[in-house]
Every structure is written in structure tokens, then in C-alpha cells.
Amino acid sequence: MATDFWASSHYKRWIVDRATLKQARADDVQYVDDPEYLDFLSIYFADLISKLGKKLSLRQRVIATATVFFKRFYLKNRYCETDPFIVIAACCYVAAKAEESPVHIKNVVTEARSLFSQDIYGIKTFPSDNSKLAEMEFYLVDDLECDLTVFHPYRSLLTLCRKEGDHEEEEAEAGEVGVGIGVDEGPRYWGSGDGQLQLKEGALQTAWFIINDTYRSDICLLYPPHVIAVAAIYLTFILDKNARATVTPLLQSSESSSSDLPQPRRSSRQANHADASKKVQDPIDFLAGLNVSFPLVATIAQDIIALYKRWERYKEDEKPSPLGSLSAGMKRSLSHSNAGTPREASVGADAIVTPGFLSSLLLKMREARWTDIAHPGSGRPVAVNKMLERTQAVG
């Protein structure tokens, strides 16, 4: 009940489209062989945030907020010009404060240092000085435009669904800001008005985990949280064996009997429901009754599936695959680093990507960027060129 999503900065300012995302990565993409690496970086960063958050005993919602902060920050900044690791630490630090579970700054610094310096990441340069993090926090809050309220699909999920056997969900908990389900049931109310969908505990877990997973992609920047929640529920009925078992018969019956007349068939089922409404709940009816855009739900579902495909190739424990040799190549490129992009072999469609590889990729991106800025191919500093273009465009 706390806040209305539709009136929030999240809805008004921080739901972006793909073009915006692309624009935000336009510079970074010049410094990678394969644009897909940037998607892997998304997984990598989200993973780090989640790990750091867990070390700091932050709840999942806080971790999710930190991830959103990180992504918002990089809508306006470039990987190749900043130190994402201190940004990660600052995101966790700010999210913890913003979500009313503050942690001590020293704690964040210590945990971040120890996490990032692990062998699989190999980042040894994290500052040990609190003031660096405090300063970064300031920039972060600045770039977040002080919009510190983030909405997450978790609440929508718990508003829409409840564990089988549980009673109707208690009133929205204050502090955990809003659901997006119109509190005042205004014109933007998107629920079905049908109460909650009952899910088996395992299924609810699955939906929850799917939502966790969405933070490893840009989904949280692209779509409103309640639609993401619906997509997660929808995928749950596909991915969760038990949940699927509950809908499969329904699907078959409707398919076998009503290929020409799906409408009447469905509605007659609804009519039956009225008699025995307590006993069986038709999840398909429930989802269909929600006032959300289903093409959008399907798009999100596709995005999530694409994420899972990509994620399979992200392996922490894998021995460096052929392209892991990049760290060696990096040293070479240090000496003659005028090449903007790494020259390593391009990625195979199913090559494994490791955190170590991504760490060195980041380093390499940054070095190449700095080199470009200082000694651009044109003989003039890049930034000045841009300036000129700008001034020409203006005047």
C-alpha cells in the first residue's frame, strides 16, 4: 500500500526500450569481439552483486535493488571508462540503506575486497579505503537521480499467488513498496479481481527463482515488474514439473474438444467453476483473466529463455577454454595497444565463458579505451573529435 507504481519514478523514468540500452552500450561494444560478451557481463556483474549481497546477509529484495541500481548506473556510464567493481560495492551499500537494512561501510569494503580477489575473478585492485566507496556512493546516487525506490516482481508474485493451503495473502507489507496492482483499483488495476492463484510450494519457489534469474539480464530495465511476475508464473507452468502436470490435462481437453470453438469451451469451463469453485482452480483462466499485455508476457518469457541459454555457457569452475588465453594476449596488446579491440579468436556459438575471462576482458576494454582517448588513430583525441562534432551540430 505504500506507493503506487504508476506514479513512481521507476515507471516514469526508468523503464527503457532496447534502443536506449543499445545506445548505452554503444562505446563498450567497440571494445569487444562479440557483442554477446556484454550480455555475459550482465550475468557476471549480477552474479557478483548477488554474491556480495549474500556475504553481507542482504535479503533477496535488497540484492535485486542493488542490481537494478547497477544497471541504471550503466545506462549512463560505460564499462570501459569506470571501475564496475567499486560500482558493485556502492550499489550494494546504497541498496542496503535504501531498503532499511544498512550495513557498515567497512564491512562492504572488506567483503568486496575478499570476494573480488578470489581466483575466479582475479580483481586485486579494489581499494581498501572507505572513503573511495563513500565517494562512489555519491556519484551513484547522483546518477540514479536520487530515485531510490525500486519495484520488484516479488511482491507482484506474492500478490498474485499464494501457497496452496495458505489463506489469502496478508495486506501488503508497508515499507516494501508497492506492487503495481492498483491499490485503489483505479483504471490501471491489472489483476483479475479473482483472488489469488494457488500454487504448490515448489512451484511458487520456482517462480521466485525465475524472478531472481531475470536480474542477470536487462529484463528489469525493459519491463514493468508486475508483467515480469506474470511471465515468471507462466514459465513456472512450463518449467516446473508438478505445476505443468496441473495444466497439461486442461490444455489437452481444450485442444481435443474445441479446436474450432475455443471461446465457448473456455467460458463453459468457467461456468462449471462457479459450482465447484473452491476445488479446482484453472491457472490458465486465471492468467488469461489478468489485465496485462500477453504479447509482452510472451516477449519477456522469450527473453528469460534466451538468458537461460546464454547462462549455460557461463561457467565459474570451468578451466579456461581456448579463449581464456586472453590474459596472455592482453599482455601482448599492452605493448602495442592501439588496436581498439581484442584480437582473440571469435567465440563459437557454444563456447564457455568464465568469470576470469570476463575480468580480463574488462581490463582490456578499459586499457583500449584509454589508449584510444590518448592516442586515437586520427591523431586527435577522441573526445575532442566528439566535441567538434557536437559544436558543429549545434552551431
Added chain:
Amino acid sequence: MAITPERKQEPVSPKASKPKSAGFKPIGQTSSALKRFFPADDDDDVIPKVVQPQITHWVPEPSAQLPLRKDNLIISDTLPRGLPPKPLTPLLPPKPPPPLTPIDFLPSNPIRRFRTISPPHVVENVVEKQPTPPPVAFEEEQVTPVGHSEHDIHPPERVELYAIVSQVGEGTFGKVYKARNTITKVHVALKRIRMETERDGFPVTAMREIKLLQSLRHDNVVRLYEMMVSNGSVYMVFEYMDHDLTGVLSQTQFSFEDAHLKSLCHQMLAGLAYLHHKGVIHRDIKGSNILLNNRGELKLADFGLARFYHKRRRVDYTNRVITLWYRPPELLFGATVYGPEVDMWSAGCIMLELYTKKPVFQGNDEIHQLDVIYRIFGTPDPQRWRGVGDLPWFELVKPREAMPNHFRELFKKWMSPAALDLAERLLAYDPEQRATATQAMAAPYFTEEEPEAALPTGLATLEGEWHELETKKERARKRRRTEATTQ
């Protein structure tokens, strides 16, 4: 936790799947507001001068660290005091490019939405050089100042600066200034969030206040227009309010009629009813946090101690909240489980103060505070307050002897019977019996008894601005004078 691989491999084209056309198309309906902040050509002059030139001086550094330098640290003791360093200068001509400073470098985006404030004297200089943008756009702005409204779009050519006029208060975490928008001439209140004294960076209280205020919108709650960043400080920009209640009650030029007091009381309750409906407890209702403008409108301010509360679940909170004189007895008895009732006690104190013109319960410490309350309302006992004996500190601070309730006889010279009734309900010892804001607004005091509430619009004729800060200074001056004469 990730979905395990075998689940991922499930075929994902179930019968229930949606039309095939649904693919990776960009969401059409709401194109991003953020897009505005990305460098389309016409956006280029937002602040390119800040961001771009420095890069020319950037020399690659082998270290992967952020290029932070101690002398530019924002949260350090070297923070600009007195003569400020050169501000981020979006206004000055781009050449020669200033040397790269980490501050400018890091948020290397040309899309900073925050406008820069400069200290007054700098502002004057700069404004002269700056061709004043057409004022038309700003007048509109003034009606619905930015915040989170549709008016959010800042025209790129717009350069907005605030010149500080004077200090008007001291908030929980920083000074409050009256400032004037140098272009629109509209006054705002700037609340500076003190960063240099914070070892832990951005104060949690400030963050809480920002989050709360961004989610609140009500006629009787002060409006946060926007946030700004300048010279290593964060400023909250509020609508300007001419007076605060403490200040305005201490002046003698304008005397409030009963209808005015009723209106002020009603407006305060309306603000509280809204907050409580939104699940927010204010936790610091007092005269200096209740603001008034010359139209007679009242708004609640300073949400540094406020927080969301759990409507169903009872949760422990700190009881070190609310300025002593307005603190309800249950907190003085050490309660940590409480709800919006704590604000209602403070509201009751304010209601009395409206009539008596000064705070009613002026205790020196917690024990004395209870004593002062007993002298008026008598001592609490289990009949009047069920469960008082169970409160954590009751045994420590319980009244030594029973005292009778003198409230009505003491206050009838100021207040009407219906007003006394309402005050009594607001100042009920038992939090469970205390009137809620909504109940209070329906009291006969408002609905039946004459006179009807009327906005004290006559405040417009009042000379000067009345804030607690000045009142305090005035009091201190007087004290010094009397001390001088008595010696």
C-alpha cells in the same frame, strides 16, 4: 539461485504459448523517458562542456582503479567551506578545457539531470554571461515544478540556478536555506544534506526522507520538487513555506481567530491521515516541522525520522524518536512496539499549542516530561490505560503518588467544549483509545461546533517570515539582554 540446467532444457513451446509474432520487439507504448537524457544532437549542450573536454587530458593509467584523488574527495574534511572551489561549470565557455578532475570524470555522461547550484556570488557572475533563456518555459514550470511530473523534461538549453537568500532552519541532517531561482525568481527551500560529517557516506535518514517524500503527494505534506547535486553536496529542493508554526505562534502582529486555529488543526490532521493511510509514521511532529505559507496552508515537513510501518504485524521500532515535549507517554515508558498513535499524541500537543501559543508539556528530561504531563492529565492507572504496567520502564518511572486530571479546568479559558473533547481524545493515555487522524477529523469540533474552519489567509498581511530559527535567536538575544541587565 538459478534454475538448474535440466529444467532449462525443457522444450519451451507449450500449447499455451502465445502468438509466434511475439519476439524481440521493442516495447512500443511507453518509450523511454530516459531517452531524453541520451545524447541526441539537440541534447548535446546539456553539459557537454563539463564532461567532454577533460577527457582530452586523460592519460591511460595501468591501474584498474578509479582515478580518484584525495584532494577531490567529496566526503572528506577538505570539503569546500567558505570560498568554494570552482564549481562544476556548465555555464562557462568550453575553452580552455579545465584539467581533468576525478569528480568530472567519473560520472562521464552528458546526461546529468541535476542542475548545478553555485553559491550566490558565483551565481551572479555566471548569470550575467549567460544569455537568459526564454522565460516562457519557466513560468509553466513554476506552476508544476518538476519533481516527478510530466514537466520533468528539462529543456536542454535551460540552466537553472538557485541563489541562497538566507538560512531558515536546521533539519535533522543539515541546514535549510531559502533560495531564489535566479531566472523565475521563485523561492524554494533548499535542504543541504550534510555529507562531510558522515563517515558512512550518504545519511540513511536522508535516504529515507527522499524515498518517503518521493512517494507522497498531498496538499498538507510539503512537496519535494527535485534533488540536486552541487559541489559535493546533495540538496533537496522543496516548495518554499513562509513560516513555521512555532515562529508564527510567537509573533504578535497577526492574531489567529478560532476559525483559523480550527483550520490549522484540521489541515494537520488531514496531512497525518494521509501519511498514516500511506503507512508512514512521521515520528517528529512539532511546531518547527509544521510549515505555513501566506495563503494559510499548512504542510507537514521534515521526514528525517519518519518510516513505513507494518500495518498488520507489530514490529519493534526505536523509541528514541519525537522531540521530548511532543513525545507520547508510551514512548516515555519505553514502548518499542507502536504505530501511528504516537503521531496523534504529538498532534494533540500541537492542538493545545495553537490555543496557548506555546508548547504545553515542556519537560527537561524523560522523567520530568512525564511529570509535566501528570500535572495536567493526572497519573495513568490501569483503568485509564490498560497494559501500562507492562511497559518496559514503567516500574522505573511510574508516578509516586496519584494525581487528578486537571485538563479541562486548566484549558477551558482557551478552548471550546468541543475542542477540549477532541484534545482529550488525542491525548488519551492509552494508545489504543487515542483518536486516529481520520476519527479526529470527524469530531464534532469540526463538524458541528461554530465557527467553521477558515484558512488564515490574513497571514499574507503579516510582515516578515516567522521560523523557529529566528524565534530561537530572538529568545537568545532577549536572554542575553536580561542577563546583561540583571548583572
